[in-house]
Amino acid sequence: xxxxxxxxxxxxVPIGCLTEFSExxxxxxxxxxxxxxxGWRTSRGTFQSKTITLSAYMATDLTVLSYPDxxxxxxSGIVFKWRVEDDDGEGxxxxxxxxxxxxxxxxxxxxxxxxxxxxxxxxxxYVDAGVxxxxxxxxxxxxxxxxxxxxxxxxITYLWTFVSGPITPTITNETTLTPQVDGMTSSGxxxxxxxxxxxxxxxxxTVSVGEVGVAPGITISPPEPLSVITPNNVEFTIxxxxxxxxxLASGDITLNIxxxxxxxxxxxxxxxxxxxxxxxITSGTGSxxxxxxxxxxxxxxxxxxxxxxxxxxxxxxxxxxxxSGYNVSFLxxxxxxxxxxxxxxxxxxxxVTGNFFISSSGGGTLNGNDIAITGTPQNIPINxxxxxxxxLTMNFTLVNAGGQQQVSGITTxxxx
Numbered sequence: 001x002x003x004x005x006x007x008x009x010x011x012x013v014p015i016g017c018l019t020e021f022s023e024x025x026x027x028x029x030x031x032x033x034x035x036x037x038x039g040w041r042t043s044r045g046t047f048q049s050k051t052i053t054l055s056a057y058m059a060t061d062l063t064v065l066s067y068p069d070x071x072x073x074x075x076s077g078i079v080f081k082w083r084v085e086d087d088d089g090e091g092x093x094x095x096x097x098x099x100x101x102x103x104x105x106x107x108x109x110x111x112x113x114x115x116x117x118x119x120x121x122x123x124x125x126y127v128d129a130g131v132x133x134x135x136x137x138x139x140x141x142x143x144x145x146x147x148x149x150x151x152x153x154x155x156i157t158y159l160w161t162f163v164s165g166p167i168t169p170t171i172t173n174e175t176t177l178t179p180q181v182d183g184m185t186s187s188g189x190x191x192x193x194x195x196x197x198x199x200x201x202x203x204x205x206t207v208s209v210g211e212v213g214v215a216p217g218i219t220i221s222p223p224e225p226l227s228v229i230t231p232n233n234v235e236f237t238i239x240x241x242x243x244x245x246x247x248l249a250s251g252d253i254t255l256n257i258x259x260x261x262x263x264x265x266x267x268x269x270x271x272x273x274x275x276x277x278x279x280x281i282t283s284g285t286g287s288x289x290x291x292x293x294x295x296x297x298x299x300x301x302x303x304x305x306x307x308x309x310x311x312x313x314x315x316x317x318x319x320x321x322x323x324s325g326y327n328v329s330f331l332x333x334x335x336x337x338x339x340x341x342x343x344x345x346x347x348x349x350x351x352v353t354g355n356f357f358i359s360s361s362g363g364g365t366l367n368g369n370d371i372a373i374t375g376t377p378q379n380i381p382i383n384x385x386x387x388x389x390x391x392l393t394m395n396f397t398l399v400n401a402g403g404q405q406q407v408s409g410i411t412t413x414x415x416x
Contacts (some may be wrong), residue, residue, distance in 0.1 A: 006080045012081075038388075052112045067108050072096075077092060088116055091112045091113055125148050125150050125151070127194055127196045131207070132207060152198065156198040158195070161195070169184050170182045171192070187208040191207070191209075193205070219288065221306070225235075227314035232281050234313040238292065239273065240304065247298075249267055256291060259315070261315045265280075265290065286315055288312060291310070292307040
């Protein structure tokens with residue numbers, strides 16, 4: 001039901017009812033019939049002229065304009081503001097007629113020539129989620145930037161949602177036009193949808209976020225072990241990222257050698273992810289590492305750059321044999337952080353007694369380095385701390401019953 005109101009300077013006052021169903025639709029105070037109430041175009045933004053003819057049954061005690069009031073407005077040619085719900089404009093009475101009925105009831109007919117702009121029907125918003133975004137290598141965070149046009153001015157809300165991708169990232173401030181997306185740690189394409197909703201309904205658009213194409217990368221692991229006694233082997237693990245094909249061979253490996261170390265490299269493994277480089281060390285003292293030449297892996301974006309120099313493994317000579325007067329050995333294969341046991345045996349049947357002195361050529365702290373030996377065989381606990389990983393040479397000096405000092409070297413690997 002659309003109540004017609006006019007304003008001649010004192011605020012809007014009802015005068016009638018506009019409806020296409022005049023037989024059944026009435027206000028409680030203004031029974032009304034109407035004519036010629038169709039024809040408005042819905043193109044909002046264009047003012048249109050229209051003649052509205054109405055008939056109103058009015059009681060004189062109602063808070064509406066009376067027939068004499070309307071007649072005065074018509075005679076004066078007053079242009080008044082009018083409104084019907086959301087429609088508004090200006091107009092004037094072009095005709096007015098009155099029928100006198102019994103009692104205090106008046107029935108009149110009026111024609112209003114109006115100029116105005118009718119309300120447009122609700123229109124869906126226009127949504128643009130922005131241009132597709134390319135991430136640089138290693139980038140995992142991005143700010144989305146959407147645009148929404150709300151043509152009918154009704155209340156509107158925004159919502160960003162994740163559509164697809166290799167993993168599910170986190171969207172912060174998803175009810176704004178510029179949310180932040182975090183956690184795109186897997187390579188691939190991520191799709192996000194911006195949805196805008198107003199009185200007419202919802203509209204949406206999507207945007208893609210993808211990783212820039214990168215050539216394969218190479219990582220060289222630390223050597224295992226970090227130090228050795230010759231002859232021995234050192235192993236490096238080569239890890240490739242984003243590679244389709246790996247062609248690493250022994251000829252692509254350069255040995256970075258110090259001292260007089262003698263060694264060769266052998267490559268093993270298959271597939272696009274890892275290779276093993278085994279360094280066979282035959283002799284010498286010093287260190288050995290590796291450098292990898294460019295071009296050992298490729299994908300559609302190019303070939304791998306070179307890698308290295310790597311960390312090095314330290315190479316020590318073979319320790320001297322134990323003297324014939326006694327033998328010293330570790331009971332455990334690996335050095336423990338405390339209570340590591342060594343075993344002392346006599347090598348030629350001579351009773352071994354005296355004081356046992358321990359020192360380390362590989363660093364660390366040895367607690368209890370002046371130990372009395374009362375006979376053999378004997379297991380002696382020592383405490384070791386502050387040692388790095390790798391191979392350690394420990395020197396043991398024994399003063400036997402005759403006062404003779406003897407030296408032995410023992411090599412072992414410390415537990416990680």
